[in-house]
Amino acid sequence: MINTIIFDFGDIFVNLEKETSIVEFKKLGLDGPNEELLTMNDLFERGKITELQFIESFKKYIPEADILDIRKAWNSVIGEFPLYRLEFLQMLSHKYRLFLLTNTDAIHISRFEHMAGISFFSDFYQCFEKVYYSFEMGMRKPDPEIFNYILKKHDLSPKRTLFVDDKKENTDAAAALGIQVWNLNVGQEDVVDLFEKKILE
Structure with a gap:
């Protein structure tokens, strides 16, 4: 019986406008991400580099772009957070131990x-x-x-913990540790469909 749920954030609760971000960066002259920028993003999401270091990494490829414009393009990925999802979460919070676990950075959270x-x-x-x-x-x-840290910190049983994420590599990693998982299919499923998935029965 599941008693704990760990949720991802992006595309689970808040919609991510990935295409919008790509379009905004193209307006600044950047034709999609590359290996160096993806590496810098990984470091930024781990808190290993500062906000300024991350933003300035784009300047190598779009030197004419203003830092504020780069920041705006980076943030254009953050979309709507529908109220019905919050209401669903509030209902769940009375029945389960809930945690949020998200790969993110200070700019996006702000x-x-x-x-x-x-x-x-x-x-x-x-x-x-x-x-x-x-x-x-x-x-x-x-x-x-990252999963083991949360399990140990909060004394959670993997088999009684459900992890919800839209990326298969993340749910696969959790499943390998014995955690129950739901790899949510964005665009076809919504977090409020949780009980329809029969996972919590």
Whole structure:
């Protein structure tokens, strides 16, 4: 019987506008991500480099772009957070131990909080026993240690814990540790379909 749920954030609760971000960067002259920028993103999500170091890594490829414009393009990926998902989460919080575990960075979290407003994001955070950001933890999914840390820290039983994420590499890593998983198919499934998946029975 599941008694704990660990949720991802992006495309689980807040919609990610990935195509919008690509378009915005193209306007600045960047034709999609490359290996160096992906590496810098990984470091930024682990909290290993500063916000300025991350933003300036783009300047190598789009030297004419203003730092504020780069930041705006980076944040354009953060989309809507539908109220019905918050209401669903609030209902769950009365029945299960809930945790948030997300690969993210300080820029995106700041943007989300600004867009959502203090009342909304406070209600959201209050649903969780603990919120875990990769950039604060110094590690990110699908590293096994990030899951093991939470299991040990909160004395969780893997077989009684459900992990919900839209990336298969993340749910595969959790499943390898004995955690129950739901690899949510974005666009075809919604987190509020949880009970329809029969996972919690």
